[in-house]
Amino acid sequence: MTQTPTRPQTGTLVEQFEFGLDAPICLTWELTYACNLECAHCLSSSGRRDPRELTTEQCKAVIDELERMQVFYVNIGGGEPTIRPDFWELLEYATAHHVGVKFSTNGVRITPDRAAFLAASDYIDVQISLDGATAEVNDYVRGPGSFDTAIRALENLQAAGFKDAKISVVCTRHNIDQLDEFKAIADRYGATLRLTRLRPSGRGADVWDELHPRPEQQRVLYDWLMAHGDRVLTGDSFFHLAAFGESLPGLNLCGAGRVVCLIDPVGDVYACPFAIHDNFLAGNVLTDGGFQRVWQTSDLFADLRSPQTGGACSTCSFYDSCRGGCMAAKFFTGLPLDGPDPECVQGYAADALAGERQPPAPSQDHSKANPTRRQPVMLTLATSRPSAPPVSACAESPLAGFVPSQP
């Protein structure tokens, strides 16, 4: 085991967070790799159910452990979590055990009945994924019919009296100019808009070059967030934009393995939902003595909690707020982890991106073997990988809705 570095007795909260916590504050749990959709940018390359998926009993044991660790809430995603037959049962089990749930869904199972059930619970939050404010833009990446499915879910929730659903948008070059329209949709359904960053994770790696916002759009996004940020959630996903000047609200730090982590459908624990790769695999809840043990004693997490160097970023005057950006974005674009983010707004990654680089091969893929009629059309135009797939927690973002305050 790696030697744990000594934690300072004082220091800011962010400095404390860098040394990790006894339990995560932003835990994502993907319940299944199965999905009805095949989104082009799915962060978890979902599509097919993994036969090793945790059973209902195993899931309940994980919830028991989260309760013991006082993990107060968990972000559930997938795949499409609601297509697990025991999904609603697990939801009730979690909330009965003091683990609040926010789940991400494409809306497919949010029927009027389910909406009423959700409206009746205090501890469940629902997040509908929508990646375009029009069917045209949304369905381009999420597949035919997915816009209508999401809107129907929002209508059902509103009709049932569900308060404050979240609409989660992954920002791409096609929807940056729709930010006001997204806000209008959210207002129409009494929902809160949540914007997150497209990361080259999962199938996102295949389409990142084509979808990630252009440099001038980063500025548009930044200005929009500065103007509307108080009424929009971001899951703290845009701290690399802090290098435009002012920091955005939230924690400016990569929380991977420190305050953030992912439990995947087979119980593997990764440093971050956007880092599903062997390099960021800390252990497994079934074979490594449970989640607590993995979280508290894995070598990988000990490493991530030791002081990091800024590498090429350390001479940048924005390093304090930008911190070199997102580890997963660097890793999956084949950039050095201690250098600038691929979307460095000061332009320091441009040369490295243009030069020779070797993005890592995926270490797993649950994409459907054969595309279905749900496949977004862009895939056939844009990528070399024939299979397409689905998605969902497309937007699970670390530290979602989390407002640090420190009396």
Place this chain on the structure above:
Amino acid sequence: MDGMLDEAWALSPSVALRPEPFGALAYHFGNRKLTFLKRPELVAAVRALGEQPTVRAALQAAGVAEQRHPAFVAALHELAAGDMIARRADATAPDHP
């Protein structure tokens, strides 16, 4: 001096405290707010609130010296604003000497 010192307070019933190396994390199950208590004495004081007749007594029990009471009262007000702690209805402020 702030009137709060002589009042009876307690951790809100919907709040749970989770110990952390730097202090504690407080989570409110109702409004889903997460707050960090960065000083161990503040954690001790917040835990003592419900057992002590007054805020002053809770601060004393937590070993907070009197000259630091104003700073702690300010922190408690901030916690109160987020409904992390609440005034206890069952107790009345004692007449202190």
